[in-house]
Amino acid sequence: MYHHVKKLMYTVNIGTPDPAFGNMLLEQFGGANGELAAAMQYTVQGWNCEDPARKDLLMDIGTEELSHLEIIGALTRMHMKPLKTSREAAESDPMVTIAGGGGVNLFNSVGDAWTANYLKVTGDLYVDLHSNIAAEARAKIVYERLISFTDDPGSKEALQFLMTREITHMRAFASALESMGKPAFTVGTIAPTPNLVDQYFDGSTGSGEEGENTTGPWNNGQAGLKVVASDMAGRR
Amino acid sequence: MYHHVKKLMYTVNIGTPDPAFGNMLLEQFGGANGELAAAMQYTVQGWNCEDPARKDLLMDIGTEELSHLEIIGALTRMHMKPLKTSREAAESDPMVTIAGGGGVNLFNSVGDAWTANYLKVTGDLYVDLHSNIAAEARAKIVYERLISFTDDPGSKEALQFLMTREITHMRAFASALESMGKPAFTVGTIAPTPNLVDQYFDGSTGSGEEGENTTGPWNNGQAGLKVVASDMAGRR
Amino acid sequence: MYHHVKKLMYTVNIGTPDPAFGNMLLEQFGGANGELAAAMQYTVQGWNCEDPARKDLLMDIGTEELSHLEIIGALTRMHMKPLKTSREAAESDPMVTIAGGGGVNLFNSVGDAWTANYLKVTGDLYVDLHSNIAAEARAKIVYERLISFTDDPGSKEALQFLMTREITHMRAFASALESMGKPAFTVGTIAPTPNLVDQYFDGSTGSGEEGENTTGPWNNGQAGLKVVASDMAGRR
Amino acid sequence: MYHHVKKLMYTVNIGTPDPAFGNMLLEQFGGANGELAAAMQYTVQGWNCEDPARKDLLMDIGTEELSHLEIIGALTRMHMKPLKTSREAAESDPMVTIAGGGGVNLFNSVGDAWTANYLKVTGDLYVDLHSNIAAEARAKIVYERLISFTDDPGSKEALQFLMTREITHMRAFASALESMGKPAFTVGTIAPTPNLVDQYFDGSTGSGEEGENTTGPWNNGQAGLKVVASDMAGRR
Amino acid sequence: MYHHVKKLMYTVNIGTPDPAFGNMLLEQFGGANGELAAAMQYTVQGWNCEDPARKDLLMDIGTEELSHLEIIGALTRMHMKPLKTSREAAESDPMVTIAGGGGVNLFNSVGDAWTANYLKVTGDLYVDLHSNIAAEARAKIVYERLISFTDDPGSKEALQFLMTREITHMRAFASALESMGKPAFTVGTIAPTPNLVDQYFDGSTGSGEEGENTTGPWNNGQAGLKVVASDMAGRR
Amino acid sequence: MYHHVKKLMYTVNIGTPDPAFGNMLLEQFGGANGELAAAMQYTVQGWNCEDPARKDLLMDIGTEELSHLEIIGALTRMHMKPLKTSREAAESDPMVTIAGGGGVNLFNSVGDAWTANYLKVTGDLYVDLHSNIAAEARAKIVYERLISFTDDPGSKEALQFLMTREITHMRAFASALESMGKPAFTVGTIAPTPNLVDQYFDGSTGSGEEGENTTGPWNNGQAGLKVVASDMAGRR
Ligand SMILES: [Ca+2]
Ligand SMILES: [Ca+2]
Ligand SMILES: [Ca+2]
Ligand SMILES: [Ca+2]
Ligand SMILES: [Ca+2]
Ligand SMILES: [Ca+2]
Ligand SMILES: [Ca+2]
Ligand SMILES: [Ca+2]
Ligand SMILES: [Ca+2]
Ligand SMILES: [Ca+2]
Ligand SMILES: [Mn+2]
Ligand SMILES: [Mn+2]
Ligand SMILES: [Mn+2]
Ligand SMILES: [Mn+2]
Ligand SMILES: [Mn+2]
Ligand SMILES: [Mn+2]
Ligand SMILES: [Mn+2]
Ligand SMILES: [Mn+2]
Ligand SMILES: [Mn+2]
Ligand SMILES: [Mn+2]
Ligand SMILES: [Mn+2]
Ligand SMILES: [Mn+2]
Incomplete structure (x- = not known):
């Protein structure tokens, strides 16, 4: 069961809106390695998980990612606001402008609809933790790139917060994987062919x-x- | 530059065709964690890679995965052959039968078209190697499941070959990652916020x-x- | 900001698992008119909404739909459990079995990946409320059909709960629309051409x-x- | 059975071509709430409909939407004509230029292929009419936004024609819904749970x-x- | 401008409904080489075409394909009717049953949404005619396969009608190509490199x-x- | 079985990088009529083919197209290099920049993921050869357009190489089709209805x-x- 509180996990403030940067931010709202992808990957894995301790971990982080989605959405809306009225700004994302009225939606920076094909969910906990560590590494590098393409201090700070959290998650997933105590490279139960x-x-x-x-x-x-x-x- | 030789990397023989199992095998031909996904992920990463040694590694394995695609395609065609003539068999995959004439194509077991959205390619080598280790773990568990759903010895043997190779690749990618010598969890160059x-x-x-x-x-x-x-x- | 509690909004119990029915239930987990589609449509509209009262409404219902997603997921997992071990059951959804290990994922009953193309989000509140009323009507009829295709009392009860909630939501959205006080058919601000x-x-x-x-x-x-x-x- | 006459339902004239505006117009040619989506949603509903009177209504409007598709296509082609020869214009839609030779195709303003996932077709007439009313409201607001992003009188006039027709359709569908005589919120036949x-x-x-x-x-x-x-x- | 008359171009009668065959028929309703794909490919090419004579040809055949879509839809609905009430029939296409109420929609036999990615439209008439000849050849072989998977005389007759028309179209497109009078293999205007x-x-x-x-x-x-x-x- | 050699089939050199042109080149890397589409269409047809001579032809050309993919990828990377560091360049393809780090990936010029829906594979050799002739004609015209939108001599030369090869392939496929000795328009085995x-x-x-x-x-x-x-x- 979920509950929402109308407070962002991190308060976002920006200077001058930068519509083209807002468009870039959509990668982390509705993109392949974005916050919805993270939220859904961990949450669905969590629902399927039969190890109670790691199930809690998956749900803890899956839920935090929903709160991240809300933050990046807020930041994106601030940068995209000019799309509502400026023709020049509108050209930075015509679909958001014409179909979406200048608000956010679950599409990436080039307008591709978010798809569950982005998710990696196998139902094998040891495998899924590997997928999650990799997913966090990807999210981290994407946030780093976004930080490098803006000069706005408020935007940088919010992105730094989100980027930092992915490293926390990466450490948590790595710890959960290691604590399973499986020898390296022993995925599943069938042994590979010797030699x-x-x-x-x-x-x-x-x-x-x-x-x-x-x-x-x-x-x-x-x-x-x-x-x-x-x-x-x-x-x- | 590529060259093809008309020999399978592993010779496939099956007993009685099992069309519904052939349909399942499509997961590794045109599916999310299948051989084309592996081949394209590593090859595209390889083309983008600026570290000469690891570029070779990516191309070596990317190319081997193309040869795997050919093997799993051959195995799948053997099991799907009855779709060409049997109405009952045809119902196990109507699209393969009606649109494809009973042959293989780059769709998964439920007929979804292969999509580049399956790929994880960030252009950051350290991150991409994490994605590849996870991809190999996923491929391994999928082959293990396929092995468990057939009783045909020849099919089991071919799948065992393919499954084994994924563990080899997982070890190679892990070695390449470790030998980069980066401290754990240091993705990119921007440090996360302390505390x-x-x-x-x-x-x-x-x-x-x-x-x-x-x-x-x-x-x-x-x-x-x-x-x-x-x-x-x-x-x- | 979100929080999750490890309790279902409605406790689900089933009799004998029915894998093919579990497959049908995926329409409401990862399908076009399912719970994730409802959750995301209302939540994204809510984040974009500048009318404080109706923003709260959108977030209230958007959040409840996430809790519905969890319920339908739990029900589906119960029915699909035999896919983990039974070849016959596996054929009812080969992708869930082979790629997903028998768990749920955000795909519909024929294995199509959930896509944001299912959502209707225009950023015009009056229009979005129309879309939401229609979305609730669709969800209701889908639950009714699911109820009619099972004889399992526990499944029927859970689906009746979920179906009922959609009517509640339909009434709430209709009330929110009506209370905007706009004359009928006055979408936006440009008048249609007389005659x-x-x-x-x-x-x-x-x-x-x-x-x-x-x-x-x-x-x-x-x-x-x-x-x-x-x-x-x-x-x- | 269909027949086509080589006359537009509304004659389109424009001043100076505006390639970036032509790109925006693609939302109504190959986009989520565009004319093909309307045509297909109502026509497919019409073919499935067993109520003879409302079947005629669905076919009347479904067919008119095909004629709208032709109009918006003509308008878009006029604005996109410079893509055939100008590199600067080409950058406003590289796919239309390079793959399509500067003509229209069933893609939206950010190049996403038209997909049947845009359609809402449940086969329940009462529900489908709700979906259609909402669809017309969405089409209206999209046309209104397009009108606001051009200064070209001829373009505005054509869009005003198309926008007006959506209000006509909204009224017709609302009338058809109301005349079914069902109490409000009585979707389908299973009553929701009291309290x-x-x-x-x-x-x-x-x-x-x-x-x-x-x-x-x-x-x-x-x-x-x-x-x-x-x-x-x-x-x- | 389009007009519709409520008469099928070919009257369809079937014996006993065969739901699994109805599911197969969806390949030609909402599938990759089906009637909507044909209708849209030729019609969009026609709208883009600047050769008046061949533009008429493209519109003639594009419009006929819409009438074919209606025929194959009617045939499919007859075979799928049992999905409305029979659980066993429903399993042959759970999405059509649960989401669509047993009617047709623009999805193929494995439930994939129709997509404009199926279309081949380059805006070069000589090239497009090549694509159309190939498209007709594909439609012909698909109809032939459908004919071979049913024993129902009425179904065979309707499919024979539709299959025949594709050969007519193939001849018409080949004639239009040949009458352009271009030397073989002279696509576009830039000559290939000699030797x-x-x-x-x-x-x-x-x-x-x-x-x-x-x-x-x-x-x-x-x-x-x-x-x-x-x-x-x-x-x- | 495949082998790769680290040499391009055609050596690519460019002058000043042109990021927007690099974006256009993606049409032939990850686009609908691009090199991967060609490689996969012919290769999958080749694997399914039971005519030994034409199977070799399909594999010869399918393999060459993989080498073309590598060339166009190299050319694209050269033009896109500025995306790694320049904000202005980044705006020409935000997804490549932010998600991909400025490298190539299997997406087209508007960021659509490569999909197997681009392929035409029916398993009927006579039909597939028609599809391949048309595919080569499309590839040729696309290369011609790319040539016309750049002034860079090195880029023009590489594209001229690739364009020329498509005409070679078109001739080879036409020869293979003609040498099958089938009367014109005799697709499959069921005769169309006379008159x-x-x-x-x-x-x-x-x-x-x-x-x-x-x-x-x-x-x-x-x-x-x-x-x-x-x-x-x-x-x-
Ligand atoms: Ca916890
Ligand atoms: Ca795009
Ligand atoms: Ca090597
Ligand atoms: Ca509230
Ligand atoms: Ca599918
Ligand atoms: Ca009428
Ligand atoms: Ca005519
Ligand atoms: Ca499917
Ligand atoms: Ca050869
Ligand atoms: Ca796109
Ligand atoms: Mn996050
Ligand atoms: Mn995270
Ligand atoms: Mn492999
Ligand atoms: Mn591997
Ligand atoms: Mn709900
Ligand atoms: Mn609801
Ligand atoms: Mn319209
Ligand atoms: Mn309308
Ligand atoms: Mn036809
Ligand atoms: Mn035809
Ligand atoms: Mn080529
Ligand atoms: Mn070629």
Whole structure:
């Protein structure tokens, strides 16, 4: 059961509205790595989760992300306000202007409708926690980019708040994953095939405009993986 | 530049075709965590990557995933063959039958068109490697489920091959991430706000059909995070 | 700001799980007229709304719909539980089984991803309230159909709860619309063109398998509209 | 059976082409509340309708909307003509220019493909008429916004024609709904649960940046609904 | 300007309804190669067309396809009627049943919403006619498959009518293309690079489960194209 | 089985980056008629194909298109590089900037995710070859338009290379189609209905802003088709 209080988790103030920046902010309102995506991914995982402790974690963070959605929405509305009356501003997002009257909606900066295809929900808790750590890393870098594209102090502060929270979440999910006590790389219950699992296939070779063939810890044996000669060599 | 050789990376043989299982296999051909998604995610990241060593890694695995797509397609076609002539089989996937003539196409088990919205590509290598580790974990669990829903030995063997490779990839990506030498949770370059980053907001409380409030390493201080009283308490 | 309590707004109990019925229930979890669509439509309208009283109404109902989403999710999970282990059950929704591990996700009964294209948000309060009344009418009829396709008493009771609430909401939105005090059909501020607005164009005529030409209050003058001879007659 | 005559229902003339305005007009050609959406919603409802009189109404208006689609398409093409040759104009809609050669197609102002997810078709006539009234209200406000973003007299006149027709349709659908003679809020045949249907749940409370808690006719008893104390209070 | 007459272009009669076949028929109502796709592709091309004669052709056929949409819709409704009341029938298309009340809507046999992404409209008449010839060939083969999956004589007859018309259209479009008098393969106005245009790159070689390397008129010189040694050979 | 070599099939060099042109180039990276669409259409057809010779052809060209994807991606990245740091450049594609860090991804110039709905794959070789000829014609005209919207010599040269290859492919597919030796318009195996197949229905008549009624080889008997009086005349 949910309850809403008409207070933002973080108070937003901006200087001069910047409509094109408002359009960019939509990435975190209705975009692929935005707050609704985070809220829904963790909440749906939480509802499906049968581990009571981590279920609480998923619901705690899933709910916080809804409050983030409200914050980024408020910030976006402030920057997009000129779309209601200015033709020039309107061109920065014609759909928001004409169809939406200048308000926010669950579309990204290029007008793509939010879709559940953004979510990663497998119903396997160990896997889902991996997906969540990655999701938080993505949200963090997106907020960092938004911060770098505005000079408005109030906007920067609000985005800094939201960005910081994603690192908190990343740490919480990593802790929940680690505390499951599973050996690394033991996803599910069926063991991978021995030997085959240690072979590194060298699918891309040569050198040119697109790089060169190299080695690193992932294929020099340090990680237990060794390059095998590509099966393609003799077949052509 | 790509080259194709008309040999499968793993030879597939099945017993009696099982059309409904063939339909399930489409999850790994044209589905959200399937082989095209893996191939495109790593390859596009690879093309964008400016770290030569990890660019090679991304291209190696991205290319291998294309070869996996070919294998899972071959396996799926074998199981779906009855759709060409049997009305009963056709009902297991009417779109494949009527629009596709019983062959494979880039749609999942419920006929959703493959979409680039499945991909996670941020252009930040450290973040992208997190996304890839999670993607491999998802692919692994999906293959495990497919294995558990068939009794056909030849199908199980081919799926075991594909499943094993995802663990190899997961190890390779984890090694590439670790060898970047970044401190944990240092995504990008802007530091999170001190103190705020250590606060765990208890967004979901109480107890009932949807669980109970708990503590764990993620909010008991072990991970450096501490529960703060929800700001909502006094506001209602 | 949101808060979640781990108690369902309505306690759900079912008898024997019915996987195919669980699949149908997904229409109200991740479908076009389902609970997330209602929650998001009203909440986003609420955030955009500048009329304080009706903003509260939109947030009240938008938040209640989130609690409905949780209920329908719980009911669906109960019915879909056999997908985790039974091949026969799995065929009722292969994507939920293989990709989702038998849990819920924001997809409808035929596996289409929830999309913000389902939402109707114009930023004009008078218009949005019309959209909301219609949305509640749709949700009501969908719940009624679900009730008619199950014999399980516990499922019927939960659906009756949810169905009833939609009528409450329909009444609340109608009251909010009426209390705005606008004359009927006065959308926005630009007046329609006199005379032209009273003309009823008879775009479909004749009789046959697809019906016959008729009159009713909408084109016999009762509503102030009169049929005009189609401009097409003389042009062929 | 359909017939087309090569005459627009309303003759369109414009002054100087305005490519960015042409891009905005696409909202009504291939957008969520545009003319194809109207045409398809009413026509498909009409084909499904078993009430002969209202079936005729749905087909009359559904067909008229096809003629509107042709008008808005003609107007859009005039404004977009510079995209065929001017690089600067081309930037106002790169997809129309590069993929479409500067002509119209069924995409909106931000290039999203028209989708049947825009449609509201339940097969319940009483419900569908509610959806149609709301759809006409949305179309009206969208045309009003388009009128406000151009200074071209010819464009304004054509849009005024189209806007006016939506009010005609709104009146016709409202008349058709009222003449069904159903008591208000009696959707379908299953009665809502007494008492529960009169309870207004106060899902959003408090006051702050997102408003304050209020009362109005919808929750002060005037509409028969009374606020009940939120069940969440005691549970936290 | 459009007009509709309430008579089907072809009268449809069926024997016993076959719900699963009705579901298959949706491919031609709301599917990728169905009647709406045909109607919209040709009509939008027609509106964009500046060659008066071929514009008439595009509008003639575009309009006929709308009449086909009506026929296939009527046939589908007859077969889907049991969905309104039978739980077993309902399982053949849960979305049509629960969300749509058993009527047709613009979704395909697996419930995917019709999308303008199905259309091929480039605004180059010579190119568009190529797309239309291919579209008619696709529609023909789909109708042929539908005919082969039913034993109902009335259904077969209606589908035979619709299938025949596509061949008529294919001939008309081919005639319109040929009568443009352009030399073969002269798309647009920029000439391809000499010599390079005659080189056939042998991207796939070897032999195995996926075939073998072969020659044919397309790479043995008959069509003016000659195999060049793959640039990849020496680079590995 | 695939192999990748880190060399572009065509070396790309550009002068000054042009971000808005880079955005346009995305049409051929992640757009409807772009290189991934070509690669996947031919490759999936190839995997389904049971004619060994034409299967090789489909795989040869499908694989070459992957190499084209790499080229157009490299060209696009060069033009989009300023998005990483310039706010003005960022506005030319906010999603690429904020979500993608200035790199390429499988989205078109207006940010729509690549979708398998772009593909035409029927599993009937004769039909698929028609679709491929049309696809190549579309790709050619799109490259021609891109060439016309840039003044950069290096960009023009790379696009000329890619454009030329599409004509090669068009010739190869046409040769493969012709060499099947089927009489024209004999799609599949069911014959169209005699006489009916020779009737040209005049669905659009009259004259006005949308053209006039005309005749041409397609309806004057030259192609064996004759206009029949529309059945609608007497029915209104
Ligand atoms: Ca867009
Ligand atoms: Ca390598
Ligand atoms: Ca908690
Ligand atoms: Ca689907
Ligand atoms: Ca009429
Ligand atoms: Ca309230
Ligand atoms: Ca589906
Ligand atoms: Ca070859
Ligand atoms: Ca878009
Ligand atoms: Ca004509
Ligand atoms: Mn967040
Ligand atoms: Mn987070
Ligand atoms: Mn793989
Ligand atoms: Mn992998
Ligand atoms: Mn509800
Ligand atoms: Mn409701
Ligand atoms: Mn209209
Ligand atoms: Mn209307
Ligand atoms: Mn047709
Ligand atoms: Mn046709
Ligand atoms: Mn190409
Ligand atoms: Mn090509």
